[in-house]
Amino acid sequence: MKIIDAHIHIGKWSELFYNYESNVQEAVTVMKKSGVDSAVCMPADNTPNEHLLKEVYDLTDFKFYFNAWINPEDKKLDEFLKNNMDKISLFKIHPSVQRKRITDQSYKKYLELACEYNKPVIVHCGRWKEIAGYNYPLEVAGKYPELVLILAHLGGDQPSIYLECADEVKNKKFDNVYLGTESVREFYFVNKVVRKIGAEKVVFGSDYNLGLPLMYIPVVESLDIPASDKELIFSGNILRLLNN
């Protein structure tokens, strides 16, 4: 079964993770050892987009899809996007690191760019509900129906939050919203999410260099769904979104 890890970081973190750093070769080794065929990579929060893109773009021994980190305060961001749009597959928005909701005015032009250039947006969702609650990306999804949003950590990284999020996505019929499995370990509740919203809405990720693919591949393997649905989660859905 083809596996794409749709959420990995490469590079250096800020004090948030004690300046921890990993490099491209380490990532390639871990991905290959884990049986991962290709990966969506984004910088860690203290690595410039252009550094990582330069390192992964011409690699011949492993396929990375580049995910540009959108920090509205990054003075070089607009030029980077302008010069490299054809090499960028997705955008990443991290409300907790930036301490801004995705609905903040400063993200608006980047959401519009994502619509214009058909780039799916992976948005971190977490337990800091005031800033990183799933309700803000859902608000964005309603406002921009043509924008594809992947809500990381299934929308909140905790069963009480992500089950609610799955209900919202289902009840309000958000066609443009997907949930990512990165760093979610409660396999029993992941099953419930997949049953609620359908395997075609769930995307596998590990959050490497923080997590490891082999910590989270078993969560998807353990799901009580047909192999063809597991394939959608492991690679089919993200490939469909990237090829659109």
Ligand SMILES: [Zn+2]
């Ligand atoms: Zn992440």
